[in-house]
Amino acid sequence: MKSAEGRLGRVFVIRLEHGDRLPDCIERFAEQEGISVGHAILVGGIGEGHVVVGPRRTDERPPEPMLLPIDGAHEVAGVGVIAPDEEGRPRLHIHAALGRSGQTTTGCLRPGVSTWVVGEVIVYEITGASVSRVRDSETGFSLLVPRTGPGPE
Numbered sequence: 001m002k003s004a005e006g007r008l009g010r011v012f013v014i015r016l017e018h019g020d021r022l023p024d025c026i027e028r029f030a031e032q033e034g035i036s037v038g039h040a041i042l043v044g045g046i047g048e049g050h051v052v053v054g055p056r057r058t059d060e061r062p063p064e065p066m067l068l069p070i071d072g073a074h075e076v077a078g079v080g081v082i083a084p085d086e087e088g089r090p091r092l093h094i095h096a097a098l099g100r101s102g103q104t105t106t107g108c109l110r111p112g113v114s115t116w117v118v119g120e121v122i123v124y125e126i127t128g129a130s131v132s133r134v135r136d137s138e139t140g141f142s143l144l145v146p147r148t149g150p151g152p153e
Helices: 024-033
Strands: 007-017 038-055 065-084 090-100 103-108 113-127 131-135 142-146
Touching: 007 024, 024 065, 024 090, 024 113, 038 090, 065 103, 065 113, 065 131, 090 142
Parallel strands: none
Antiparallel strands: 007 113, 038 065, 038 103, 038 113, 065 090, 090 103, 131 142
16 A cells, blocks of 8 residues: 545535536646646536446456446446646546436446536545556556655645
8 A cells, every 4th residue: 555645725616517528627627726636526417428347357457448338317426536647637537326217337437428417526635645647557557656755735
C-alpha cells in the first residue's frame, strides 16, 4: 500500500445538464478550477455510452476490457478520484452503479457516458497530496501513484 496525505480544500456542487459527457466535463471543470487532486460523487441519470464491466480474462496482461453499451435512461450513483496524468492534466477515474427496470450494471465510466436530464456531482478538492496517474506497462492502466512527503499546495 502507498499513500499521500492531503487536506480538504474547496468543495464544488455541480449540476450536469442533459447530454453532458462524463468523465470529460468533470475533467474540464477540474482543469478550469485548478483542481489537481480530488474526490467526486455522482448521482442522477445516464442516457447512453459505454462502461467497462471487467476484463475479458482475469489473468491476461494487458487485460482486454469488456465494454457494455448503455441503451436508455439509467439511474446512476458513482464515486471517483481526480488525479493528474503524466502531463499534469486532471483525470477522473470513476466507477458507478447504473440501474434500470430492476437490473443493475456496475463499471468504470472511463470510456464515457452522457447525462440523461440531470446529474449532480460534488467535487471535494484535496490540497497538499502529491499523487499522479502513471501508465503501467504490464496492465496498460494509468495507476494512481501517491508520493510520500509534502506535495504542492
